[in-house]
Amino acid sequence: MSDTNSDKTIRSVIWDMGNVILRTEDWHWRNQWASRLGITPSDLSQLVFCSEISQKASLGLAGDDDIWAWVRDHLHLSDADALQLRYDFFAGDQVDYSLINFSKSLRPTYKIGMITNAWPDIRHVLSNELHIADAFDDIVISAEVGMIKPDARIYRLSLDNLGVLPAQAVFIDDFKRNVEGAQMIGMHAIHFQTTEQTLEELKSLLKPAC
Numbered sequence: 001m002s003d004t005n006s007d008k009t010i011r012s013v014i015w016d017m018g019n020v021i022l023r024t025e026d027w028h029w030r031n032q033w034a035s036r037l038g039i040t041p042s043d044l045s046q047l048v049f050c051s052e053i054s055q056k057a058s059l060g061l062a063g064d065d066d067i068w069a070w071v072r073d074h075l076h077l078s079d080a081d082a083l084q085l086r087y088d089f090f091a092g093d094q095v096d097y098s099l100i101n102f103s104k105s106l107r108p109t110y111k112i113g114m115i116t117n118a119w120p121d122i123r124h125v126l127s128n129e130l131h132i133a134d135a136f137d138d139i140v141i142s143a144e145v146g147m148i149k150p151d152a153r154i155y156r157l158s159l160d161n162l163g164v165l166p167a168q169a170v171f172i173d174d175f176k177r178n179v180e181g182a183q184m185i186g187m188h189a190i191h192f193q194t195t196e197q198t199l200e201e202l203k204s205l206l207k208p209a210c
Helices: 028-037 041-049 052-058 064-075 079-089 097-106 122-129 152-162 176-184 195-209
Strands: 012-015 022-024 093-095 111-116 138-141 169-173 188-191
Touching: 012 097, 012 152, 028 041, 028 079, 041 064, 052 064, 064 079, 097 111, 097 195, 111 152, 122 138, 138 152, 152 169, 152 176, 169 176, 169 195, 176 188, 188 195
Parallel strands: 012 111, 012 169, 111 138, 169 188
Antiparallel strands: 022 093
């Protein structure tokens, strides 16, 4: 890497995880549980991801078990049903290997990172269940660092870990506010909507360096 702060050559691609690298493609299980509980699938997702305990877990102030205990109590489920819901809730999630394989093809020319607002257990999931952790040179998890996007500090931490300047990195996220957070500190950023759109925009950004 150049030692000058004027070097704006893109040297790193940094991904969000949820709804980008890992997306719910099969809604059968969540829809089935929502129908059984008399709520909408959106309501169920809100209960799991947007409760106070879930937000605390994203900052490392609670664990995955705490979230599911809260969901169990809130929905008045038995322990057995709560355990089954916990399993079924993520059963339709799939890794987008088009993005993973493209990222792998960029190495070692580009450093590949991840910044994810996620619960404490996600590194284990990425490494031991999904087996994709090795696709990234650095993974920053909000629960481990006590910061969540779009906090500028979490982007800067990722950049420091990868050894690149803001102008030398591209960040991809499905939430507009997180994209804008990256742009605020000088990073290139892409708002993920589809795999095809994202890869087209990313290839366009990287083309001058090829």
